[in-house]
């Protein structure tokens with residue numbers, strides 16, 4: 001187990017390096033430059049801009065910039081953001097908790113709802129309930145995240161006024177709220193973004209879980225369990241569900257990157273100050289250090305998510321448990 | 325005395341893209357308490373379908389059971405019960421063990437738990453008591469370290485041990501009838517003998533009736549009291565073990581015996597019965613065995629014989645019973 005984790009962490013570092021390199025190349029291949037906008041400005045002299053470029057090391061050859069970045073990164077230094085004028089690591093650390101909160105809430109909805117609905121469907125395959133839910137999940141699954149976000153916003157915030165339009169907390173009231181009030185305020189703001197992200201994910205998970213259940217229930221041990229006189233409930237919850245969860249756990253590893261990319265859209269729609277919003281803004285401003293930093297962090301999170309899924313699988317399936 | 329199990333005109337089939345096929349067709353049989361009936365027939369004759377339909381364990385649809393069928397256990401028609409009532413009969417009245425011991429156990433649950441949950445399904449005992457009972461059952465089926473074995477997952481046990489575990493789980497509800505569908509086919513020869521001996525022993529000790537399904541007459545010769553022979557969805561012959569094995573009345577039984585080297589040491593040994601097993605989508609007309617029967621004459625292909633009885637409990641579905649002079653050599 002320990003050897004396995006070590007090996008995977010080493011892999012994670014290699015992946016991170018690959019991601020950094022690729023992002024670096026893409027950033028510099030893309031048209032535009034952090035000071036393109038500044039060059040148009042009548043208030044800045046070309047000399048001043050040249051000076052700024054030199055300060056940020058942008059006048060050096062690309063490969064020098066690259067080596068220097070990787071070298072600094074290895075020492076934990078992610079550089080200073082061009083646009084925010086503060087260390088990248090600070091900006092990321094500010095945004096990360098918001099994204100993690102959103103992702104965690106969405107994950108709970110995604111898997112909680114998806115597994116429940118998918119199991120229900122699989123155990124009652126072919127019934128009206130199953131067919132209706134299949135249509136619903138297919139529709140949801142094919143819905144673009146940002147569109148769903150906008151619709152929820154339109155209905156629940158604009159029209160019904162039930163939820164805030166965006167942000168993490170109420171900008172005016174928050175400081176004056178009691179601790180409990182603060183928590184509720186945060187949850188209240190979290191609702192729509194989390195549901196947006198969670199619903200689309202849940203639809204996919206439900207379809208996956210339904211298929212997994214169908215795959216399991218035609219196996220002999222389910223019939224054998226019934227033949228021993230177990231109730232349908234026991235057969236479903238103890239045998240079908242448990243076995244069907246194995247493939248779904250591996251889905252968890254795949255869901256994580258989808259969730260992060262979904263978070264980019266959702267955070268933009270709901271003005272949620274997380275990693276997604278930070279990254280989008282950084283890309284638009286050609287803020288190289290911030291884009292690179294955010295990408296590295298996202299890559300590490302994806303690798304970590306996969307690692308967690310693999311570990312969970314090993315714990316859940318006794319057949320893989322003893323292997324080193 | 326009333327029989328323990330009485331099956332009357334049982335017809336079971338499957339909906340297929342080509343239309344419904346009747347895989348078990350008008351089968352009637354009886355089992356007394358403590359009795360062992362061997363049900364013999366080649367692959368595809370409908371034995372497993374029959375076995376599963378006894379507890380409505382087939383998925384309906386695609387399977388269907390003809391409404392005219394009756395399956396009576398101790399006088400109760402199981403086909404008329406609602407699902408929850410029927411559940412209480414599964415495992416407690418009738419229990420099953422299947423061909424492949426590897427696939428009849430849940431791969432992710434400890435075998436002790438799988439037996440214990442079957443114990444709990446039929447009696448109001450606590451978790452601890454159920455676990456202890458599971459260990460007892462594992463000892464009963466001859467596992468050497470039942471306490472350790474209970475903590476194993478199925479993949480940690482050998483094939484023979486897994487089949488013993490499956491038997492223990494089947495015994496958890498203290499059934500009166502054990503249906504064993506080719507319980508040894510997936511095992512190697514030495515294990516086959518051990519498992520058969522175990523079944524015979526358990527049957528005796530626990531006073532269970534046993535419906536032993538096999539395509540191997542040798543197995544039947546070892547532990548059955550009576551034998552029923554199945555061909556193409558129909559029972560074609562039934563009688564005491566000695567009678568059927570020594571004086572087979574149906575040409576199909578005769579051919580099966582000739583293909584079983586252990587029982588038939590003299591005369592030509594045939595590896596299998598010539599001709600292909602019939603297709604359930606279109607059973608042959610008349611006697612379903614006629615395309616492969618060495619005695620067949622014109623009547624056989626036009627008219628199906630009914631169950632023609634000899635002595636009590638002994639009958640055959642073959643026209644030869646009316647014209648014995650046609651049987652030569």
Ligand SMILES: Nc1ncnc2c1ncn2[C@@H]1O[C@H](COP(=O)(O)OP(=O)(O)OP(=O)(O)O)[C@@H](O)[C@H]1O
Pocket residue numbers: 338339340347365366367368369370371372373374386539604
């Ligand atoms: N779900 C199903 N749908 C359609 N046909 C089926 C289905 N299950 C079984 N059959 C058919 O029913 C027939 C009898 O099958 P069954 O398994 O009862 O035979 P068997 O005597 O147990 O054979 P074996 O010795 O191979 O176990 C076969 O021809 C099979 O193709």
Ligand code: SF4
Pocket residue numbers: 574575576611612613614615617618619620621624629641642643644
């Ligand atoms: S009825 Fe005819 S075809 Fe059928 S088994 Fe008897 S002799 Fe053979």
Ligand SMILES: [Mg+2]
Pocket residue numbers: 371372373505506
């Ligand atoms: Mg079979």
